[in-house]
Each structure stands twice: as structure tokens, then as C-alpha cells.
Amino acid sequence: TEQQSRIAALVSDHQAQPGGLLPLLHAVQDELGHVPDAATPDIARAFRLSQAEVRGVLSFYHDFRGEPPARHELRLCRAEACQSMGSEALAQRLRARTGLDDAGRSADGGLELRPVYCLGACACAPALLLDGELHARVDAAALDALLAGCLE
Ligand code: FES
Incomplete structure (x- = not known):
């Protein structure tokens, strides 16, 4: 989907950066309005982290959201x-x-x-x-x- 390819592009922009995970998550949320849970496995792989670690970061910072915002x-x-x-x-x-x-x-x-x-x-x-x-x-x-x- 278009959403997946946007996320893939953002991942490749950030994956080589030291400490690139947080900037990536912010970039995804800025573009899509949320960080879809379905993107967690790809993000984890790109940053050599476990999915639990990525979810831990997402839940630690309360501004991240897993679903699109309400109207x-x-x-x-x-x-x-x-x-x-x-x-x-x-x-x-x-x-x-x-x-x-x-x-x-x-x-x-x-x-x-x-x-x-x-x-x-x-x-x-x-x-x-x-x-x-x-x-x-x-x-x-x-x-x-x-x-x-x-x-x-
Ligand atoms: Fe300051 Fe509500 S307590 S605005």
C-alpha cells in the first residue's frame, strides 16, 4: 500500500543514523498521523531491535499513537x-x-x-x-x- 511504501522510505532515510529510531517514529507520525502497529516488525528489523523494544519506545513516549486520530x-x-x-x-x-x-x-x-x-x-x-x-x-x-x- 501507499502507506507501507511511505514508511519504507522513511525507514531507509533514518536507519543509518545513530539514534535514528526516535526521529523515524516522529517522521512516521508526522506524515501518517499515527505509527501503525503493522509497521513494527519492519522497523524492528531495520534497527536490529526486537519488536518488544520498538513497542516499548512507542509506549514510553505518550505522544505516539497506534491508530489514526479521531476527527x-x-x-x-x-x-x-x-x-x-x-x-x-x-x-x-x-x-x-x-x-x-x-x-x-x-x-x-x-x-x-x-x-x-x-x-x-x-x-x-x-x-x-x-x-x-x-x-x-x-x-x-x-x-x-x-x-x-x-x-x-
Ligand atoms: Fe491550569 Fe487547568 S490547571 S489550566
């Missing part, structure tokens, strides 16, 4: 100021409304919820980022309005 990413602040202003209740409301699975994805693939620990908007807690855009002083009604725009 919308919602990062709800879970740090202290937002916690004290009700971010946990927002998280519960989100789960109830969207049926998120354990990985934080809605059943239709429309939304993924990920935590973040402080968005620098503590004075306007609780805060969240929806597709990179900051929303502050989010209450239940504001959350519902944001969700309505994400879920069909």
Missing part, C-alpha cells in the same frame, strides 16, 4: 485548578454523552478525549482544548454545545 481531539485539563472547578464532572458528562471507550474514543470515531495537565488558563478554569482551540470557564451547557459540533 476531533478534546483535551480536558485535569490539573489542580481545573479539578477544583469541576473538570471531573465535565469528564463524567463527556463519558456519559459520548460513550467513550477505555482509550477515550467515542464509538463513531468522531471524538477522542485525552487528559492534559494545565493549559496555562488556571484563572479561567475549568479549561479544555478542542482541536487545539482553548475554551475556558467551561460549564455543562458550554460542553454540550461543543460536543454538538463534534458528534453526528
Whole structure:
């Protein structure tokens, strides 16, 4: 597939570099939006590592993802100021409304919820980022309005 040949090209760009594994993984994620698990055996072979070692690196750095991103990413602040202003209740409301699975994805693939620990908007807690855009002083009604725009 086209995806496989892109990955193969990136592997050959990086494989001779000392410490090339991390730059390679970043390059794959930048291009494809994720690092497909199916690519692990080829990557491991190219870097003379075991598949477990490659998976270990992928899971150590939380920014890597094994599947394509959802259409919308919602990062709800879970740090202290937002916690004290009700971010946990927002998280519960989100789960109830969207049926998120354990990985934080809605059943239709429309939304993924990920935590973040402080968005620098503590004075306007609780805060969240929806597709990179900051929303502050989010209450239940504001959350519902944001969700309505994400879920069909
Ligand atoms: Fe949530 Fe700082 S604690 S923005």
C-alpha cells in the first residue's frame, strides 16, 4: 500500500543514523498521523531491535499513537485548578454523552478525549482544548454545545 511504501522510505532515510529510531517514529507520525502497529516488525528489523523494544519506545513516549486520530481531539485539563472547578464532572458528562471507550474514543470515531495537565488558563478554569482551540470557564451547557459540533 501507499502507506507501507511511505514508511519504507522513511525507514531507509533514518536507519543509518545513530539514534535514528526516535526521529523515524516522529517522521512516521508526522506524515501518517499515527505509527501503525503493522509497521513494527519492519522497523524492528531495520534497527536490529526486537519488536518488544520498538513497542516499548512507542509506549514510553505518550505522544505516539497506534491508530489514526479521531476527527476531533478534546483535551480536558485535569490539573489542580481545573479539578477544583469541576473538570471531573465535565469528564463524567463527556463519558456519559459520548460513550467513550477505555482509550477515550467515542464509538463513531468522531471524538477522542485525552487528559492534559494545565493549559496555562488556571484563572479561567475549568479549561479544555478542542482541536487545539482553548475554551475556558467551561460549564455543562458550554460542553454540550461543543460536543454538538463534534458528534453526528
Ligand atoms: Fe487547568 Fe491550569 S490547571 S489550566
